[in-house]
Amino acid sequence: MKTRFRPGSFFLSAYGWLFLTFIYVPILLIVVFSFNANPVNMMIWDGFTLDWYRTIFGFPTTLNEQTLYVESTAQLYSAVLNSLTVAFLTTLVSTIFGTAVALAVARFRFRLKSFYRALMFMPMIMPDIILGIALLIFFVSFGFSLGLQTIVIGHTTFLCSYVFVVVSARLADMDESLEEASADLGADGWTTFRRVTLPMIAPGVIGGAMLAFIISMDDLVITYFISGVDSTTLPVHIYGMLRRGIKPEINAIATIMLLSSFVIASIGLYLRARKK
Amino acid sequence: MTAVLKIESASKSFDAPEGGKIHALKDVSLTIAHNEFLTLLGPSGCGKTTMLRAVSGFEDLDAGEIYIEGEAMGSRPAHKRPVNTVFQRYALFPHLSVARNVSYSLEVAGVDKAEIRKRVGDMLDMVGLTAFGERRIGQLSGGQQQRVALARSLVARPKVLLLDEPLSALDKNLRHKMQEELKGLQHELGITFIFVTHDQEEALVMSDRIAVLEGGKIQQLDAPEALYRYPKNEFVARFIGESNLLPGKVVATSGEACDVQLSDDTVLQGCRRGDLAEGTNVKVLIRPESVVAALSEGTSGQAISGTISESYFIGTDYQLVVRRDGLPPFRATVRAHTDASRFAAGEPIDLFVPHDGVHLIAAEGAAA
Ligand SMILES: Nc1ncnc2c1ncn2[C@@H]1O[C@H](COP(=O)(O)OP(=O)(O)O)[C@@H](O)[C@H]1O
Ligand SMILES: [Mg+2]
Numbered sequence: 001m002k003t004r005f006r007p008g009s010f011f012l013s014a015y016g017w018l019f020l021t022f023i024y025v026p027i028l029l030i031v032v033f034s035f036n037a038n039p040v041n042m043m044i045w046d047g048f049t050l051d052w053y054r055t056i057f058g059f060p061t062t063l064n065e066q067t068l069y070v071e072s073t074a075q076l077y078s079a080v081l082n083s084l085t086v087a088f089l090t091t092l093v094s095t096i097f098g099t100a101v102a103l104a105v106a107r108f109r110f111r112l113k114s115f116y117r118a119l120m121f122m123p124m125i126m127p128d129i130i131l132g133i134a135l136l137i138f139f140v141s142f143g144f145s146l147g148l149q150t151i152v153i154g155h156t157t158f159l160c161s162y163v164f165v166v167v168s169a170r171l172a173d174m175d176e177s178l179e180e181a182s183a184d185l186g187a188d189g190w191t192t193f194r195r196v197t198l199p200m201i202a203p204g205v206i207g208g209a210m211l212a213f214i215i216s217m218d219d220l221v222i223t224y225f226i227s228g229v230d231s232t233t234l235p236v237h238i239y240g241m242l243r244r245g246i247k248p249e250i251n252a253i254a255t256i257m258l259l260s261s262f263v264i265a266s267i268g269l270y271l272r273a274r275k276k
Numbered sequence: 277m278t279a280v281l282k283i284e285s286a287s288k289s290f291d292a293p294e295g296g297k298i299h300a301l302k303d304v305s306l307t308i309a310h311n312e313f314l315t316l317l318g319p320s321g322c323g324k325t326t327m328l329r330a331v332s333g334f335e336d337l338d339a340g341e342i343y344i345e346g347e348a349m350g351s352r353p354a355h356k357r358p359v360n361t362v363f364q365r366y367a368l369f370p371h372l373s374v375a376r377n378v379s380y381s382l383e384v385a386g387v388d389k390a391e392i393r394k395r396v397g398d399m400l401d402m403v404g405l406t407a408f409g410e411r412r413i414g415q416l417s418g419g420q421q422q423r424v425a426l427a428r429s430l431v432a433r434p435k436v437l438l439l440d441e442p443l444s445a446l447d448k449n450l451r452h453k454m455q456e457e458l459k460g461l462q463h464e465l466g467i468t469f470i471f472v473t474h475d476q477e478e479a480l481v482m483s484d485r486i487a488v489l490e491g492g493k494i495q496q497l498d499a500p501e502a503l504y505r506y507p508k509n510e511f512v513a514r515f516i517g518e519s520n521l522l523p524g525k526v527v528a529t530s531g532e533a534c535d536v537q538l539s540d541d542t543v544l545q546g547c548r549r550g551d552l553a554e555g556t557n558v559k560v561l562i563r564p565e566s567v568v569a570a571l572s573e574g575t576s577g578q579a580i581s582g583t584i585s586e587s588y589f590i591g592t593d594y595q596l597v598v599r600r601d602g603l604p605p606f607r608a609t610v611r612a613h614t615d616a617s618r619f620a621a622g623e624p625i626d627l628f629v630p631h632d633g634v635h636l637i638a639a640e641g642a643a644a
Contacts, residue, residue: 180367188355
C-alpha cells in the first residue's frame with residue numbers, strides 16, 4: 001500500500017538517504033581515489049590512472065619509484081595467498097563443526113543444552129582483542145609455534161559460532177516431521193541426513209560458510225596476535241602499510257577486496273534465491 | 277483371520293512441562309486382523325497419536341509390547357518396521373518432485389530403476405495424479421498433497437498403514453470424496469489401515485471396527501453399529517451420535533427383558549445386556565431418532581409424555597426438545613409430516629420408545 005506525501009514522511013525519507021550516504025560515501029571515496037593519479041595528496045583529483053592497480057600486480061607504471069609504497073609485490077601476494085589459505089581451511093572446518101553442533105542442539109535432548117547453546121554464542125559477543133590475547137596465551141603456553149596453523153585454529157574457534165547461528169536459524173524453520181517421514185519410509189539416520197536434512201538446510205550451510213569466509217579474510221585484531229612473522233595475512237599486511245602512511249595503492253587493494261566480497265555475497269544471495 | 281498387529285498392555289507416559297506425569301497410554305491391548313480398517317477415535321489429547329507413534333517406532337513404550345505379524349518390535353528403530361505413516365500435516369519433501377516423493381522408500385531400499393519407475397507410475401495412476409509426477413509439492417492443492425502422501429506411504433506395500441487424522445485439513449466436500457477413495461484403496465490393496473480421527477461420523481462411515489479412546493484407555497472396541505447402539509459407558513454414549521442419557525434404576529428383570537424406572541417414575545422396558553441386577557442405578561440411553569411421535573390417538577406402547585419447548589425444522593425431520601418434570605430435557609428427532617402444527621413449541625407430545633431403543637448403561641461408580 002502506498003502512503004501519500006506528508007511532511008513527516010519527507011523527513012523520514014531524508015533521514016533514510018542521509019543514513020545511506022553516511023555509510024556508502026566513505027566506501028565510494030576509496031574506490032574513486034584508487035583511480036586518482038595524484039601520488040602525493042589523494043584528496044586532490046589529478047586525473048584518471050590505473051597505475052595503482054598496475055603496481056599491485058607488478059606491472060610497469062609511469063610512476064617514479066619514490067611515490068610507490070608496495071616495495072615488493074611478492075610480499076603482498078604471499079599475504080593474499082596466506083589469507084586465502086586460512087579462509088579456505090577455516091571455512092571448511094568451521095562449517096562442518098558449526099553445522100554438526102547446530103544439528104545436535106536442534107535434534108537431541110541432553111543435559112545442559114541451553115548452557116551449551118549460550119556457550120556457542122559467547123565468541124560472537126566476546127571482544128576480539130580479548131579473544132586474540134587469550135588465544136595467544138593459550139598457544140604460547142601449550143608450545144604451539146605461531147604460524148598459519150595457529151591462525152586457522154584461532155579463526156575456527158569463533159567462526160564455528162557464526163556458522164552455528166546461521167544454520168540453527170535454518171533448522172528452526174525446518175519441519176522436523178520431514179525427518180520422521182524419511183525414517184518412516186525406511187531411511188536410516190545417515191540416509192535421512194543426506195537426502196532430507198542437508199538439502200533442506202543447504203542455504204543456511206552455504207550462507208554460514210560464506211560468512212565465515214568473509215570474516216576470516218577480513219579479520220585483523222585476532223590474527224594480529226596469533227600470526228607468526230612469516231604468516232602475515234592481507235589485513236595484517238595492509239595494517240603494516242598503513243602505519244607508514246596512507247598510500248594510494250591501499251585504495252586499489254581495498255577496492256579489489258570490496259569487489260571480491262561483493263561477488264561472494266552475490267553468489268550467496270543468488271544461491272539462496274534459487275533454492276526457494 | 278490372523279492378527280497382523282498385536283498391541284499388548286502398552287503404557288506410555290510423558291513428563292508434563294508443569295511437572296508430574298501425563299499418562300498418554302494406560303495398559304492398552306489391541307489385536308488387529310489382516311486387511312482390517314480399524315479406527316482410533318477420541319477427543320484431542322486422548323493418546324491417538326502416541327499409539328500410532330509407538331507402532332511406527334517413534335515412541336518407546338514404558339511397558340508392554342507390539343507385535344507385527346508375530347514379531348516383537350521391542351525398541352526396533354522406525355526405519356526397520358514394516359509400517360508406513362500418512363502424517364497429519366503430510367510431511368512431504370518440499371525439495372523433491374511428486375514422483376521423487378513417491379519413489380523415496382523404493383530408492384532408499386535400493387530397488388532398481390526400471391522397477392521404481394513402473395511402481396511409481398502405477399501408484400500415481402491409482403491416486404489419480406498421473407500427470408503430476410514432475411510437479412513440485414508447493415504447486416499442489418491440499419487434496420493433491422494428501423494423495424501424494426498416500427501414494428508415498430503405500431508404494432512399498434507396508435503390512436500396516438497408519439493414518440493420523442489425514443482428512444482433518446480438507447474441506448467438507450473433499451473430505452467425503454477422500455473417505456470413499458481411502459476405503460476403496462484399502463479394499464483394492466488389501467493392506468491393514470489404522471486410521472486416527474476425532475470425527476465420529478468419519479469413523480462410523482469408514483471403519484470395520486472402532487476403538488474409542490479416552491484418557492489413554494480404550495473405552496470400547498466394536499463394530500460401528502454395535503458401538504452406536506450398545507455403548508458400554510457414558511463416555512462412548514455421549515461421544516458417538518446424539519444421545520439422551522436419563523438417570524434410572526432397574527426395578528425388575530425377567531430373562532432378556534428388564535424394567536427401568538426413570539427419575540420421574542415412568543417405567544420403561546428395555547433389553548438387558550450384561551448382568552444388571554435389580555436395584556442397580558443405571559443411565560438409560562435413548563437416541564433421539566429412535567422415538568416415534570404418535571400420529572393419531574390410540575397409538576399404544578411405552579411413552580414419555582411432555583411438552584415441546586424447542587422445535588427446529590431441518591427438512592426431512594423436526595428436532596425437538598421435550599420437557600417433562602423430573603426428567604432432564606429430552607431430545608427427539610421425528611419425521612416431518614403435513615400436520616406441522618403438532619410440533620410447535622408449547623404443544624404436548626407423546627414420544628413412543630420401542631423396547632430395543634432403550635439401552636441401559638451401568639451408572640459410573642456403580643459396581644457392574
Ligand atoms: N512428547 C511429548 N511430551 C509431553 N507430552 C506429550 C508428548 N506427546 C504427547 N504428549 C501428551 O500426551 C497426551 C496424548 O497426546 P496425543 O497422543 O498426541 O493425543 P491425540 O493424538 O489423541 O490428540 C496429551 O496429553 C499430550 O499433551
Ligand atoms: Mg494427534
